[in-house]
Each structure stands twice: as structure tokens, then as C-alpha cells.
Amino acid sequence: MRPSILFVTDLAYPAQGRRYGDEDVYLTSRLREDFDLALCHPREAAALMGRFDAVVVRNSGPVLAYREAYEAFRAVAPAGGVRVSCRTADGALLLVELEDLNPYLSLDLVGAPVREQFVAALTGSLRRFLAAG
Template sequence: MTAPVGPRPALLLVTDLAYEARGRRYCDEDIFLASRLREAFDVALCHPRDAAALLDRFDLALVRNSGPVLHYQEAYDAFRARALELGVPVYNPLDGRGDMAGKQYLVELSRAGFPVIPTVDRAADLGLLPEAGAYAVKPKLGADSVGLRFVGGAEVAGALEREGEGVLLVQPRVDFRYEVSFYFVDHDFQYALYAPDPERRWVLEPYAADAADLAFARRFIEWNALDHGIQRVDACRTQEGELLLVELEDLNPYLSLDRVDEGVREAFVARLKTSLTG
């Protein structure tokens, strides 16, 4: 007679299945992940606006493709507060220093001399940026290019002053060969993807990362100091061959699992299960 199996942990997968992203279907990825995580957990999916109210029924919350937080900031803040109150673990942990906390980290890393696209947030610091034909201006709390615009050098100071100090970021528009992303679970590298055509940034292909690439990516993973979780290091390759950080996504990075082969996808799922149960 088989011994009875104990209760499985209950996992709340926070996602917005209706979120529309350019060139991608976020919902497909989370439907796939939910189907595979059910092998180890009792899984329920919920919209981020419902997460705080449901959290007390679960052992763990996994934040996945829930869309930009600025679309539901009050609900997200309530979810964070409720998770801390109940002591329910959230994956990724809530102390990330990357996009989870806004994009101030790009200013800090730029000042510290890390290999990032030069970034400032004050008109007084515009002289720290290299001269460029155009500059990217974007909100610190933005995501998925929400609020991003390009302006000429004469317009940058005015844009910052209109919004107020510390609200926007300014970066020179970089002429790059391609963008590349490195995907990690905990501190373990899983795979890399790149967009060979800069005009089709979501047409991704597998990228063979070399030792220098991984050393670049790991520098930011180590800086973030998350004990565990999924992180995506987004970078661009300049015309001179240098890698520069574009974004450190540590809240709900889209994984593009449909762009990797079955073996890589299965290895990622297995590593995620281990991380969630560790």
C-alpha cells in the first residue's frame, strides 16, 4: 500500500493574461509555466490587482508576466505590504535593487563607473553625458518603453525641468550592433538570446555567450545581491564591441521561452522548481 502523500505547497502565480506586449504573447509563457509548476505545486493564477486579497491562502507567490507596475501601483504596494505582514515568501524576493525598485540604479551604476549606458537624472549633470545626436528621456518608474521618447540636445534640460528633478532619466541614444539578454535563475546562468536586427528587437535568436559576456552579466547579478530569483540582464553591443547594460530586470522578466530549444526550456523549468522549493 502506498503511503499517503503530504499536502503540496500552494503557489499563487501573479500574472496578467490579458496584457498586450508588442511582438510577444506574455500569456502563453505563463500558461506553459503554470502547467509545468503544477507537477510540484498546487497552482492558482491571479491578476496583480487581486494578489493582496488572495495571498493568505497560499504558501508562496510567484510574480511573473504581470505587466508594468505603474499600471497598478497602488495594488502592487498593497501586495508587497500584505506579503510582508503575512510572512509569505515572494519570488522574486522584494529587496531587489534593479528594475523592481525603479530605474534609479542606472544613475547610481553610471556614477560608479559600471559598464552601463551613461545615465543622469538632473539637469546639472547633463554635462556628464557624451555628446549625441539624440537623447532618450524616460520615466524612472517606466517599463516596456512606456513614456520613452527621443529628443535633441537643446530639448533635454527643458524636459527634465518640466517634470521636476529626479523623475526622468536621460541617456545618449546609442548606435549599437544588437541587443542581447542573459537569463539567470538564482546566480546560475541559463541561456542568452539576442536580436540580430536592431529594428526588430523582439525577433530573438539563441546567443552563444562567451566567458567575457558572462563575466559582464554576472557583475550585475552579484551587485544586485538577491539570494534567489529570476533575473534578466539586458545589454547592447556598441559599434566598438563593448557591452553596456540597458536594464537589470529583477521583478517580472519576460523569459522568451518560446525562442529556446526544448532541452534549454526543460532545464530552465527544472532549475526554477528547485529554486522555488529551496
């Protein structure tokens, strides 16, 4: 049985100069090669996450419009023992936006080799995360 991932995103989020939905459709199509994967809207994350081996919150900007749902997600995840995408040394949830590390990363604007490297790195990271479980 393959590991399962809940991929949380708002495909309709109106980002300036970016097409989050297109990026996430591409990224999840690639992750499906290695994982059983379902996409869900931030409003449904807390209710669905217990059914998956891991949760990826992508493009957390869309989550900001659903603050109440996001807070429920943050409360339910550790209480339910759901393993969640970063934690601090003391176990608290930590969100790191890719844009914080590289403000120019946009999967639809980089070349194919960079996209492939990103997908391979993310897939490897998720595999290690799940194996450490």
C-alpha cells in the first residue's frame, strides 16, 4: 500500500502574478506517481487529515483567507497525532513558505530542470518524513 498525502490548497486563490492553482495541479500530478494523494480546500483540512499518512499545506497564502479553518487545523493536527509538512525543536507546528526561502520560486516560471529538481527534492523529503514515522 502506498503512503497517502492530503494536499491542502485553494486552487482558486487569486495570487498576483502567480497561478497557484496551475502550479498545484502540476505538482500533485507528479506526486501521484509516488503517493496516493487527495487535494482539499483549507476549510476541509481539519476534518479530512486524520485519514492520511501526512498533510502538505502548499501556498499557505490561500489559508490566510480562512483563518478560522486554519486555526482549527493547527489545533486538531497535534491533538489527533497527525504528522504535519515542519515542526520546531519543541514540537510546535512551523510553517515555512517557499517564498520565504526563495521569493522568485514559481514552478510555472522556472525551467524544466529546476522543476524536476524541486519535485524530486519534495518527493524525497516526503518519503523520509513518512519513513521516520
